[in-house]
Amino acid sequence: MGIRTGAQYIEGVKSRNPEVWLAGRRVSNVYEEPVFQAPIHQIAKLYDLQHDPKVQEKITHVCAESEERVSNAFLVPKSYQDLEARRGTFEEFAKATYGLMGRTPDFLNVVVTSMASNSEFLDKYNPEWGRNIRNYYKYIRDNDLFLTHAIINPQNDRSKASHEQQDMYTHLGAVKETPEGLVVRGAKMLATLAPITDEVIVYSFPGFKPGDERYALAFALPIDTPGLRIICREAMQDGKRSVYDHPLASRFEEMDAVLVFNDVLVPWDRVFLYNNVEAANLLYPKAGIAQQPAHQSGVRGLIKLQFATEVACKIADSIGVDVYLNVQNDLGELVQSVETIRALLRVAEYEHEVTASGEVMPAYAPLETIRGLLPTMYPRAIEVMQIIGAGGLLMSPTDADFENPELRGDLDRYYVGKEGVPSEDRVHLFKLAWDLCGEAFGQRLLQYERYYTGDPIRKRAIFYNNFKRKDSFELVEDALKIYDTKNELINN
Ligand SMILES: Cc1cc2nc3c(=O)[nH]c(=O)nc-3n(C[C@H](O)[C@H](O)[C@H](O)COP(=O)(O)OP(=O)(O)OC[C@H]3O[C@@H](n4cnc5c(N)ncnc54)[C@H](O)[C@@H]3O)c2cc1C
Ligand SMILES: O=C(O)Cc1ccc(O)c(O)c1
Helix, strand or coil, X not given: CCCCXXXXXXHHHHHCCCEEEECCEECCCCCCCHHHHHHHHHHHHHHHHCCCCCCHHHHEEEXXXXXXXXXXXXXXXCCHHHHXXXXXXXXXXXXXXXXXXXXXXXXXXXXXXXXXXXXXXXXXXXXXXXXXXHHHHHHHHHHCCCEEEECECCCCCCCCCHHHCCCCXXXXXXXXXXXXXXXXXXXXXXXXXXXXXXXXXXXXXXXCCCCCHHHCEEEEEECCCCCEEEEECCCCCCCCCCCCCCCCCCCCCCCCEEEEEXXXXXXXXXXXXXXXXXXXXXXXXXCCCCCHHHHHHHHHHHHHHHHHHHHHHHHHHHCCHHHCHHXXXXXXXXXXXXHHHHHHHHHHHHCCEECCCCCEECCHHHHHHHHHHHHHHHHHHHHHHHHHHXXXXXXXXCXXXXXXXXXXXHHHHHCCCCCCCCHHHHHHHHHHHHHHHCCHHHHHHHHHHHHCCCCHHHHHHHHHHHHXXXXXXXXXXXXXXXXXXXXXXXXX
């Protein structure tokens, strides 16, 4: 089949009835659920983009193996040009959502592509695992599927390993083997967009300890698999809020969910790893998922930071405060943050690494630096927006107020911005800013930037330890050598 249209994606959503729970009730029809309507249509828009003649060549290619047109997210990069082509897809998808939706289909499509192309290390443990992930890659590529993922254990007692939790199946684990497959029980988080996806993939970041064997697993399933329960967090919009009052929150909310597996059968051909602590700990570093998906995260994060920066600049300009040095300093800092991430992305692409099989990956150090910096740069952009918007963020009336002729005169007079900025435009802009920096919707976007890639503190510590292990510290070594006054080496 190759690239799907938005209508085909929606047909898929309508054809399924996953067990979704929202605010205490079972959602009877995911497509008709007001909370999911806008995000479904945002995702559909991305599928339609793949058919838009203006960008089709930029974001898709004809796959040599299937001879069908597929997303560039399914490309196994072999050159810098392939990285550029893949970046094209990430960029167009992120621009269409202002970088606010992190788990658009391209993200997990890259994860699975990378797992499949680097799956050989699994053969040593079980040749079926590598074969299964390679077949799964072809399946999602050829059917252009949209996946969610759940890789974190629920937050119960983080000071204890999975096998030390109060209940053996609080964390998702294997219960038994059957001729048809593996039966799994327990919970995983935090499956973003789960209710409106086609499939779920489960794997883990490293950290398994001996004794954790039953929890060391990776697999994928259709999202409506019997026994799989999706428990949504509280929605941040009800699907009925005005687009004028909430220009972003009304459209771009990504639902997050805990997945509960009630003795779910995973067919053997969908098991990628099982009962093996060593293999599970190697999955993240060996299967390229530390690097290939971070390319998507970096491009998307750049566009989100750029968007927040533009919003901060526009609100400052609309009320004439960007004539002040302190405001220019804050806004200049945000523009420099954008430039920093942009430069790091280019370095990651230019200084790409080539694996033994010839696969090209963006370079680790600049990608990891992006991952280290965005969790503070994005919250800082939000803080600057709050500081510049100040009380204005809290004086916005609603579109209903603008529609009331009794009030309209006052609104036009007292909510006006600097010359040339009518009140309705100024209020609209401040509402856009409030969605980002005040609403629960915006707080989630901030929390996402802090944690989408794992705990930023531990990630930076790993980065430092890798640096220390590999760097030869030759500048310091050289400076410690003893030279005489003519700069001749006396003592090595
Ligand atoms: C908006 C959002 C969307 C997400 N979407 C997804 C998704 O689609 N799929 C998915 O699988 N995951 C998703 N995640 C989850 C994300 O991967 C985790 O939030 C992230 O890995 C951090 O784990 P945690 O939240 O369990 O925090 P924890 O690991 O519980 O950390 C909590 C705090 O304790 C500290 N801490 C915990 N353990 C240690 C330790 N061993 N040493 C030192 N300090 C420690 C941390 O520094 C942190 O401050 C999402 C998260 C957010 C916020
Ligand atoms: O670290 C990144 O930037 C991207 C990334 C890769 C794999 C994951 O499972 C994940 O949640 C996030």
